[in-house]
Amino acid sequence: MPELPEVETTRRGIEPACLGQTITEVIIRQRSLRWPIPRGIEQKLKGAVFNKVGRRAKYLLLELERNIARNNYATLIIHLGMTGTFRVLKQGTTAKKHDHIDILLGNNTLLRLRDPRRFGAFLLTTEPIEKHHLLSNLGMEPVLHDYTAEEVGKHLYTQSRKRKTSIKSLLMDQKIITGVGNIYACESLFLSGIHPKRGCNRISERHYLTLAEAIISTLTTSIKQGGTTLQDFRNSEGKPGYFQQQLLVYGRDDESCTKCGAIIYKITQNQRSSWYCPRCQH
DNA sequence: CGTATCTCCTGCAAGC
DNA sequence: TGCTTGCAGGAGATAC
Numbered sequence: 001m002p003e004l005p006e007v008e009t010t011r012r013g014i015e016p017a018c019l020g021q022t023i024t025e026v027i028i029r030q031r032s033l034r035w036p037i038p039r040g041i042e043q044k045l046k047g048a049v050f051n052k053v054g055r056r057a058k059y060l061l062l063e064l065e066r067n068i069a070r071n072n073y074a075t076l077i078i079h080l081g082m083t084g085t086f087r088v089l090k091q092g093t094t095a096k097k098h099d100h101i102d103i104l105l106g107n108n109t110l111l112r113l114r115d116p117r118r119f120g121a122f123l124l125t126t127e128p129i130e131k132h133h134l135l136s137n138l139g140m141e142p143v144l145h146d147y148t149a150e151e152v153g154k155h156l157y158t159q160s161r162k163r164k165t166s167i168k169s170l171l172m173d174q175k176i177i178t179g180v181g182n183i184y185a186c187e188s189l190f191l192s193g194i195h196p197k198r199g200c201n202r203i204s205e206r207h208y209l210t211l212a213e214a215i216i217s218t219l220t221t222s223i224k225q226g227g228t229t230l231q232d233f234r235n236s237e238g239k240p241g242y243f244q245q246q247l248l249v250y251g252r253d254d255e256s257c258t259k260c261g262a263i264i265y266k267i268t269q270n271q272r273s274s275w276y277c278p279r280c281q282h
Numbered sequence: 283c284g285t286a287t288c289t290c291c292t293g294c295a296a297g298c
Numbered sequence: 299t300g301c302t303t304g305c306a307g308g309a310g311a312t313a314c
Contacts, residue, residue: 003308034290034310058308082307083292098292117291119308134310165285174309181308270286272307 002080004143004179005219006227006241007058010086013236014111015053017088018062021105023048030100034081034121037101041124045103048074057138057178059121060086061129074126077134081119085234087112139176142212143219152177153205153212160200160208167203168196168269171215180215183250184222186275188214190249195281196267196274221246249275 002010026042045064051073052063062076078086091108101113101122113122125132140147140155147155159176160167170176171185180188189196191214194207203211227233227241234240248258253266253275262279 032291034308079308081291081309115291116293117307119291163284169285172308182306271288273305 002058002082002084002227002233003181003184004058005184005222005225005243006233006235007055007060007080007179008143008223009227009235009241010080011053011055011060014060014086014088017109017236018050018105018111019053021050021107021109023050023064023103024106025102025104027102027104028100029095030098030118033100033115033118034079035123037122038124041122044074044124045076055144056129056135056141057174058181059135074124075129075132077121077123077125077129077132078113079121081115081117081121083117084113084115084120085238086236087114087234087238088236137175138178139174141178142215143179143223149209149212149216152216153209156212157203157205157208160203163200165200166196166269167194167198167200167211168274170200172270172272177215179219182272182274183247184215184218186250187218187248190276190281191218193281196269196276198282249277251275 023045026045028037028042031037048064048066050062051065054061054063058079060078062078064074064076066072066074080086089110089112091104091110095102098116099112099114103111129135140152142152156177160170163170168185168189171180188211192211194203194211222243225241225243226235227243249264252264255264257264257277257280260277260279262277264275265278267274
């Protein structure tokens with residue numbers, strides 16, 4: 001499931017393949033993703049050049065330039081949802097089931113979006129990207145903007161004072177901090193010794209600093225490993241990530257805690273699974 | 283406004 | 299073996 005490290009891995013993979021390249025054709029086989037892919041987007045994309053391959057939270061932001069003199073810019077917003085992959089392939093590679101979109105480039109390669117569960121998004125906007133409704137309310141970006149652990153911890157501490165929700169829920173709230181999905185929330189809480197059900201306003205500033213350090217190190221390490229592959233994720237070259245080999249609690253119910261040997265528990269919070277060590281996390 | 287619940291979708295696995 | 303059922307989950311929409 002693409003979370004921040006998987007999206008960043010994808011971003012880094014496609015960047016060299018498409019920067020400066022012209023879109024020669026766009027093929028869409030399935031238009032019903034999370035939102036219907038707008039009619040006519042193929043024609044709007046054709047002829048455009050990739051200017052920048054960016055990211056905000058779990059959104060890939062592909063900046064396009066259509067006509068330099070007229071200053072005609074647009075941004076392609078891509079979200080990988082639950083099962084999305086975005087890969088660089090040679091033109092002529094046969095499309096399989098769930099290969100919904102091909103973007104053909106001038107250098108005889110193509111970018112292919114595959115998304116079996118179709119929770120992803122593929123949208124085009126011309127408004128300033130920070131004002132787009134999907135992005136305008138996003139919270140602190142923990143890795144991309146190079147925030148220090150002190151800044152992230154202080155931010156979480158401040159935000160948590162007026163809230164009643166659990167710390168797990170706070171971490172999963174993209175308006176507070178972006179890119180921390182279920183896997184990395186569970187892992188970060190384990191590393192910092194905080195119980196996922198703990199009320200977020202009952203955690204000290206000092207503990208928030210520890211948590212922030214855990215979040216940053218977990219995300220950074222995972223990006224270095226190419227992300228986490230549980231079942232579906234593949235990077236832009238079709239290769240899996242390797243971070244799952246060092247997941248400490250996620251998906252490990254009934255196994256022994258690597259720190260203390262206690263049995264890892266699995267509980268449900270906000271309709272989501274949480275894993276934690278009952279002895280290490282309070 | 284903050285929080286909980288529902289929803290989209292497909293593939294896999296467990297259970298009968 | 300083959301069916302049904304449950305579950306996985308990012309995040310917007312909706313209800314309270």
